[in-house]
Amino acid sequence: MNSENASSSRPEYVDFTVDDFPGGLNACVEAILMVADQPQQAEDLARVLAVDEDAVEGALETLRESYEAEHRGFELRHTARGWQFANRLEFEPVVSAFVTDGQTARLSQAALEALAIVAYKQPVTRAQIAAIRGVNSDGVVRSLTVRGLVREEGTDPDSRAALLVTSGLFLEKMGLESLDQLPSLAPFMPSPESALREAQSEE
Template structure:
């Protein structure tokens, strides 16, 4: 049996260490990196990290590998903290509730769709949810139905495609793919997805749609044409 430490080619090993640290949300010890890369030399791991940091400095990279709590973690340089804090705030502002996700999914797959049809599928009023999705520029009013009262029709926006990494609506996963993904995830179903009753349940749907459109800043019809 060969008791000598095993190490892959230097370039391949450095790339492997870099990939592992980029993918990890927590610091990784040299021993853990050895385990993942199937090498036995912690000294090689530390030397490789030093070499990577030297390369990053020479290239003017915005990140480094830092020793933290007995391990190593990829971090951005301190001078970028301010700009990154704005990104974090933007992400916080963009977070969607479960109700918003459900509503957005219905619109994405059934568009153009009436508010009444969305509420029939979800079983609850969704005026506030629709307003929030419009404010986040994920949905828009795409027209009016040619039925009595000409209620508004809702659809997704270009921003929706950007957020979910889609080239177009044809890239949405089909029903069978969604079922397969749900089965693979094997997540326990929530006890109830029904939301508290909307206090405006008794208000006419058409009136609520009109109020919703008036509350949203900007001309939604122009937004519809632009997207």
């Protein structure tokens, strides 16, 4: 993809160039990967940023090397699915200590909502959780993942987003042997008649 093709294929809602921002291309790539809920291919990053794919590949390699040289606690990892940030394996004892300590802390209301959505809708993507809750849920999902209550399992065939499911630890904490033992939501759902009355009262 050359720069001319990149510009012509840029989404209509993108009205900037990477040179508009401090740090240029490297910083733009870093910002996207920081909020992405799934690995990103260099080709996709190049399209959004309207730059050459080779330039994006170079930026990714530069970022990865800089993180390694600075001995960061995370790394920029490349897999078949794309590029994403991940904890460095040598820091596993630190992360494990944090997760273990976190088990004693109570979940926030937002985390409980997200956990309930995963439990009853699984497998589900982060975007689907956000759509149901009506707010960005990346933070609470990350918290649930760190606590070991939620894990990734496969990808959505359409969006390639990671699919989230509950873990064995979730069942253990809930005192369940399987998801089939989750209580039914029926008692908490309005009857068709009451739902109709409520809808009519709002008209």
